[in-house]
Every structure is written in structure tokens, then in C-alpha cells.
Amino acid sequence: MALTLLVIGACTTLLLATNPGPPKVDGFQEAYLAARKTFYSVLKQSSQGLPFTADDYRQLQSAQLLLPGLYEHLMNSYFLSRVPDEARDEESGVLFQELSAKMAGEFLRSIPMESPRPGISPLQSLVLSTGYYAQEAFPTFRSFSRRVHRKVKRQWAFDDMEVRKNHKITKGQGIRLAIIDTGLDPSLRDIRSRVIAYKDLLDRAAPLREASRFPYDWEGHGTSLASIILQIAPEVELLIIKFYEGESMGRVPASRWTHFLIAAGIMWAAHNGADIINLSVILRHDTPELSKAIRYCWDHNIVVVTSMGNKRSSSHPILPLYPAA
Secondary structure, eight states: OHHHHHHHHHHHHHHHHHOOOSOOOOHHHHHHHHHHHHHHHHHHHHTTTSOOOHHHHHHHHTHHHHSTTHHHHHHHHHHHHHOOGGGOOTTOHHHHHHHHHHHHHHHHHHSOSSOSSTTOOHHHHHHHHTTTTOOOSOOOOSOSSBOOOHHHHTOHHHHHTTHHHHTTTOOOTTOEEEEEESOBOTTBHHHHTTEEEEEETTOTTSOTTSOOOOOBOSSSHHHHHHHHHHHHOTTOEEEEEEOOOHHHHTTSOOOHHHHHHHHHHHHHHHHTTOSEEEEOOOBSSOOHHHHHHHHHHHHTTOEEEEOOOSOOOTTSOOOOOBTTO
């Protein structure tokens, strides 16, 4: 009998040691989960009575089920683009509650009244523009490790700019340069070796405080930019930020959320020590979030190099293009 009780006691102790009970939820997680509930609740209540299609209304009413991870995906860029440094108290439940309610309102107001593309509903047009459907698979690269092709290094523009001559003065050492674009092909070891940090703003699998996946480049545009930049300044440190993927986002026009993504990329680069930000993108409209991000860089002596477009048309009036304008 004594031996039986001893065995039972030992087994009970083992079970208690290996089964500590439900995992503890820290302050941030608790605030985050409560705020997520607020977002879906506001989305459901505020969409009632609005002139949405029957299918869009159904998705909004059951967004947490039909659009899984939507809150996490939107908050990744919304938080970075809307919350200033001095207010970034991640333990504040009040901050997340207010921010989540505002985000739900912004999302509903961003849904176009009519679909800009045939066969795509207004809600789906907005969701596509946020990068929600960006590819999550690992791209198939030609090789796991390769060098930048010699044809890239021998472009006439580098000779015209006297790049090699200027390398006697500087090669960019000590400079952090952020590229906000389509990501990077990591198989190019010449470029990958210069990357010190990265952020994939389209990674809806990673909640706000977690590291994102590597920003794989499916388009090649961001990789091309990085390649050209490193021919001019081969010793710069690169920050790679992905905000766009043409496979899904290219199917619809830019939306207000496109501006949130770009502003978030700018702010993330600034907070991670960027000295220069390369932004090869043009937008037809300005928004307060984009203007604030550019102003933040101006106030903190961060140079933003942006595009004025690829071509000029004589048949159309010259319109301002942002954020360059």
C-alpha cells in the first residue's frame, strides 16, 4: 500500500511539473487581443446600413472568420504610420483600443463606392490594395547563391557619372540606406551581405511586436534598385522594406491604405537609423500620413530620394506626383 501511494504521489508530481496550466498572457498580448475584438466589433456595427453589396456586407459582418488575420495585417502598417515615438507605449490598452476603433473606421471609409475593376467587388478592391493577398510561399530562385551579373556592373551610366573615380572619395561606408520597394532576392550574396535589417509590411502572419519574414522579391524591382545602389555606393548598409507585390496589389489602383504602407515603411526606416531613404514610387494624391512621414524625415535630417515618374506625356497636363511634390 505504501509503495502504491508513493508511486501515485510521484506521478502526480510529474504531471504538475509537465503541465503548468494555461500559458500566461502578458500586458501587451492582453491589450492586443482586446483591441482586435474592438476592431471586428466596430467593423460589424458600423457597416450596418451602409450601401455595400450583399457579399461585401456578409464579409464585413463575419470578417474575423472570412478574412482571417486582417486585423494583424492592417495594424502592422497602421500603427507605424499613425503613432508617434513619444506615444508608443505598447503596454497601453487604451492606446490600442482607440487605435483599433479608428482603424476600423478608416477601413470602412476607404472602401470605394464602385469597384474600379470589373469582377472585383469594392471591398475586395480595398483588401487587395492593402497587400492582404500577397504571396506567402518561398520564391523559386535560379540559385541559392550567385553574384551580380557583370553586365549590371558595366552599364554606361556608371562611367558617365564617374562612379569609379568618386570611389576614391567615398564608397558609402557608415551610411544606412533604406529601400522601400518590392523586397530583395536573397540569393544575390553581394547584396544580401550588405543587409543589416529588413521588414515585410505585407506579412500578416506576424503580429505587431514579432519579427517579419524575409521580404522576398517576386517582382525584381527592389532587387534591381539595390543592385544599382551598391554599384554606386558598395559599402552602404541596407535596410530592406517591402510594401508592394504586383501579383495581387497590381490588379487594383492604389488606395488610402497604400499610403499607410509607404508611410509605415518610411517611419520604420527612420526608427532603424536610416540616413537615406530610397522610394521609387509615385502617387497621384497626398495624404496626411504620407506628409507627416516625410516631414518627420526632414526634421530628423534624413534624406528621402523619390521618383518623378518614368515618362512625360505631352498629351496630358503635368500633374503633381507624390511624395516628390
